[in-house]
Amino acid sequence: MSEVRVNKLSNENNTGGPTISGITTYSGRHFFVPPQGDTESRPLDCEPGSLRFNTDSAHLEYFRGDTIGWVEIEASSHEVGGGTGSNTGLGTRGFSAGRHVYNNTIEFVTISTLGDSQDFGDLTTGRYSLGNLIGGDSRMIFGGGYYVNVIDFWTVQSTGNAQDFGDLTTPRNQLSACNDKIRGIYAGGTGPGHASENTMDYVTIQSTGNAVDFGDFAAQKQTPASCSSSTRGIWNYDTGPANEMVFVNIRSTGNTTNFGDGYGNRDMLGGQSSSTRGMWAGQYSSTNTIAYITMATEGNTTDFGDLTQGRYNFNSMTSPTRCVFSAGTYYSHPSFIQTNIMDFVQIATTGNATDFGDMAYMTNVVGIPAVGSNGHGGLSG
Numbered sequence: 001m002s003e004v005r006v007n008k009l010s011n012e013n014n015t016g017g018p019t020i021s022g023i024t025t026y027s028g029r030h031f032f033v034p035p036q037g038d039t040e041s042r043p044l045d046c047e048p049g050s051l052r053f054n055t056d057s058a059h060l061e062y063f064r065g066d067t068i069g070w071v072e073i074e075a076s077s078h079e080v081g082g083g084t085g086s087n088t089g090l091g092t093r094g095f096s097a098g099r100h101v102y103n104n105t106i107e108f109v110t111i112s113t114l115g116d117s118q119d120f121g122d123l124t125t126g127r128y129s130l131g132n133l134i135g136g137d138s139r140m141i142f143g144g145g146y147y148v149n150v151i152d153f154w155t156v157q158s159t160g161n162a163q164d165f166g167d168l169t170t171p172r173n174q175l176s177a178c179n180d181k182i183r184g185i186y187a188g189g190t191g192p193g194h195a196s197e198n199t200m201d202y203v204t205i206q207s208t209g210n211a212v213d214f215g216d217f218a219a220q221k222q223t224p225a226s227c228s229s230s231t232r233g234i235w236n237y238d239t240g241p242a243n244e245m246v247f248v249n250i251r252s253t254g255n256t257t258n259f260g261d262g263y264g265n266r267d268m269l270g271g272q273s274s275s276t277r278g279m280w281a282g283q284y285s286s287t288n289t290i291a292y293i294t295m296a297t298e299g300n301t302t303d304f305g306d307l308t309q310g311r312y313n314f315n316s317m318t319s320p321t322r323c324v325f326s327a328g329t330y331y332s333h334p335s336f337i338q339t340n341i342m343d344f345v346q347i348a349t350t351g352n353a354t355d356f357g358d359m360a361y362m363t364n365v366v367g368i369p370a371v372g373s374n375g376h377g378g379l380s381g
Contacts, residue, residue, distance in 0.1 A: 034060070039208075042070050064182075071182065072206040080110075080157050080374065092375030093156055094317030095120065095135075096326055096359060098128045099369040101146045105361045106154065106162065109342070111319040111373060116357040117326075117342075121161040124152050130224050131176025132271060132315060133372030134184030136205045137379060141165060142370055143186050143203075143211070146173045151203065151211065156374045166210040169201040174222040174368075176271065178233025179205065180250045180378045185214055185233050187256070188223035196220040200248075200256075215255040218246045225271030225315060227278035228378030229295040234259055234278055236268045243268050245293070245301075250378070260300040263291050268301075270325045272318040273377035274347040279304070279316060279323045286310040286330040290345065290353065295377070305352040308343040315371035320380070323347050326371055327359050 026032065036053035043050075043063075050063040052070075060073040080093045091112030098104065104126040107117040127145025134141035142162065143151045149171035152162035168186060175189030185202045198220045201211035217223070221237040228234070234247040235256070243262030248254065262268045262280060270281035273295060280301060281290040288310030291301035311328030318324070324344040330337055340360075343353035 044069075069204065070207065071204065092317075092319035092373050094319075094324055094326075094371070094373040095133060095140055096317075096369040096371045097123055097133065097140075097142050097162075098126065098145065099327075099361070100126065100128055102126045103128070103361075107359065107361055108159075109317075109324070109357070111317060111322050111324055111344075111375065114356055117360045119360065120159050121154065123162045124164055125150060128173060128368050129370040130174045130222075130313070130315070130368040131186075131189075131370060132178070132226050133370050134177045134179045134186075134203070134205060135372040135374050135376055135379070136179070136181065136184075137374055139205055140372060140374065141177075141184060141203065141205065143177065144168055144172050144175050144189060147171055147192055148173075153208070165208050166203065168211045169213055170197060170199050172197055172199065174224060176223040176226040176235060177372075178226045178228040178235070178248075178250065178378065180228065180230050181205070183250055185248065185250060186211065187217045187226070187233075187235050188221050188237065190222055196222060202253075214253050215248070218244070218256045218258070225269045225280060227271045227273035227280075227293075227295065228376060229273065229275065229278075230378060230380045232295055233378075234271075234293070234295060236262050236271065236280060247298075259298050260293065262301050263289060263303075269312055269314055269328075270316040270323075272316040272323055272373070274318060274320055274323075275377045275380035277347050278377075279318070279345075279347065281307055281316065281325055282310065282312050282314060282328065284312045286312065292347075292350075304350050305345065307353050308355060309339060309341060311339060313368045315369070317371050317373040318347065318377070319373065319375045320377075321347060324356050325353065327369065 039056045048065045097106045104123040106120040108120045149168040151165040153165040154162045172189030172191040187200045198217040200214040202214045223235045226235045245259040246256035247259045268280040278293045288307040290304040311330040314328030342356040344356045
């Protein structure tokens with residue numbers, strides 16, 4: 001049998017390789033070697049769909065165009081599970097991270113089961129953020145904190161400590177994130193000197209690097225809760241006499257647009273979503289109300305049911321079908337009580353919440369953790 005080896009093919013002008021059209025079959029039985037290089041040497045003048053191996057991340061990646069850039073190819077699923085006790089089944093993992101400037105703990109649950117949270121690892125530095133984590137199928141991202149612009153990430157399918165991702169455009173806490181499978185957006189927050197900001201910046205989830213300006217939030221406000229569909233990011237904020245909700249299209253850039261009004265007259269909390277419904281709950285006045293929106297339309301919130309305990313300073317984590325509200329603070333005269341309870345609802349129905357379990361690291365801690373999951377509605381597309 002004869003063998004022909006070709007090391008290089010080029011066109012007649014020597015400006016590139018030939019274009020192969022039609023159906024092309026590769027008959028090698030073992031492997032082929034794509035172009036490779038480190039992150040810094042990524043080309044930016046290639047065609048969308050171009051493939052290469054990144055020697056820094058040890059992943060294949062492909063080019064999605066000038067706006068999104070290079071994205072890793074990684075097989076993943078939100079059906080992870082793990083843990084001990086009643087948290088051993090497969091399912092979406094929910095995470096809580098930070099809760100005080102001196103606390104760096106990351107803990108997790110399997111949302112499809114019931115039970116107390118488990119230790120996962122540590123953030124790179126102790127801090128709190130209050131709002132939602134950016135949650136991908138395989139990666140969670142924690143942005144900001146009290147007077148810091150640090151962004152951390154960790155791999156969902158393992159347990160272990162977080163690694164450095166990059167920096168926000170400005171240091172701030174009490175901001176909240178929305179994301180789809182590709183991009184995560186942080187909005188609002190409180191910066192140094194407790195000054196509220198209207199900053200919006202974004203990151204590409206499967207890369208690392210500093211956040212990039214997205215546009216302006218509707219007001220200079222804290223944004224303690226948010227939810228995502230596969231196309232929209234939606235935040236609520238306290239306008240003084242009432243709550244207002246605003247949204248953006250995640251794959252674009254620009255300023256927020258009005259969505260509708262929330263219930264009550266103080267910050268709604270507990271924001272998360274399935275593929276169709278966004279969930280809000282609680283309030284500063286220890287209200288126990290749960291409300292929902294239909295994310296594909298604009299409009300006001302609709303009553304869903306009640307929490308097992310009215311509270312604030314908490315957030316939520318979702319699987320495609322279930323929303324778990326974690327921890328929080330409530331007032332019982334003459335004291336504010338920090339609780340480690342978790343309760344949950346089935347998102348597609350309406351009704352009151354049911355006990356889920358306890359957070360392992362929240363007892364008697366004055367804290368406002370960042371919370372999220374690898375199975376929320378933004379990952380449904």
